[in-house]
Amino acid sequence: MAYMTDRKRAEGMGSAKEGTHHHWWMMVSSAGLAVLTPFFLFTFAPMLGKPHTDVVAYFDQPFPAIIAALMIVATFLHFKNGVQALIEDYVHGTARKVTLIATTCLSYAAAATGLFAIARMAL
Amino acid sequence: MPDVNRGNRPLSPHLSIYRPQITSISSILTRITGNALLISALLVVWWLLAAATSPGYFAVADGVLTSIFGKLVLVLSLWGLCYHLLAGLRHLYWDNGGSMEIAWAEKLGWACVIGSVALTVLCLLIIGGLA
Numbered sequence: 001m002a003y004m005t006d007r008k009r010a011e012g013m014g015s016a017k018e019g020t021h022h023h024w025w026m027m028v029s030s031a032g033l034a035v036l037t038p039f040f041l042f043t044f045a046p047m048l049g050k051p052h053t054d055v056v057a058y059f060d061q062p063f064p065a066i067i068a069a070l071m072i073v074a075t076f077l078h079f080k081n082g083v084q085a086l087i088e089d090y091v092h093g094t095a096r097k098v099t100l101i102a103t104t105c106l107s108y109a110a111a112a113t114g115l116f117a118i119a120r121m122a123l
Numbered sequence: 124m125p126d127v128n129r130g131n132r133p134l135s136p137h138l139s140i141y142r143p144q145i146t147s148i149s150s151i152l153t154r155i156t157g158n159a160l161l162i163s164a165l166l167v168v169w170w171l172l173a174a175a176t177s178p179g180y181f182a183v184a185d186g187v188l189t190s191i192f193g194k195l196v197l198v199l200s201l202w203g204l205c206y207h208l209l210a211g212l213r214h215l216y217w218d219n220g221g222s223m224e225i226a227w228a229e230k231l232g233w234a235c236v237i238g239s240v241a242l243t244v245l246c247l248l249i250i251g252g253l254a
Contacts, residue, residue, distance in 0.1 A: 030211045037208055041246060046253040049189040052178040075164050082157050110168050117171035
């Protein structure tokens with residue numbers, strides 16, 4: 001270390017050059033979610049508390065099923081990238097890596113579970 | 124890094140020193156609502172999974188979500204969703220270079236806070252009408 005030049009010590013310590021892509025993806029997913037949210041809210045929420053047969057029959061229709069599927073995928077991918085910024089700000093070292101892996105896995109698992117549920121009712 | 128002087132550089136004042144302002148509060152609320160909405164999103168997925176599984180399982184999940192506690196969580200989530208949506212639109216507007224002045228930033232902050240409450244009430248009325 002003592003023989004390293006200042007430049008050598010600084011090299012590779014800069015940004016990962018992926019910030020623009022991350023930001024753009026958050027813009028794309030937030031714009032999509034801004035449109036999807038009212039559609040999902042007003043199809044999903046009235047079904048709460050309804051009889052089981054009504055709920056299954058409702059999500060057997062194309063429009064509510066497609067809206068719910070899109071909402072689930074967009075939400076959890078938006079969450080995956082959003083929580084990444086949160087973790088990178090507040091969690092450090094190995095804990096950061098572990099938390100990032102855990103939230104990424106949770107996001108995909110939840111999206112897959114939601115899609116499976118919609119597919120099972122719709123098909 | 125033993126050879127780096129960390130002692131007498133000027134440092135940012137700690138967060139607790141700042142007076143809370145609508146710009147900082149509306150910013151951190153965006154982060155809090157966005158991340159807390161994970162709980163609601165997981166509840167919705169659980170409810171859908173239960174509906175796709177069996178009438179018995181659906182009765183359990185639907186019972187939890189429509190209980191007093193469940194409704195409290197869902198209404199708070201609806202407010203969080205409305206707030207995060209408005210704050211997100213504000214972000215998209217800012218990202219396009221719009222209204223960067225402090226006076227406008229403060230107005231937009233209040234618009235998010237007050238607008239989210241108004242939007243929550245409006246959504247509840249619409250959902251009540253549809254249900």
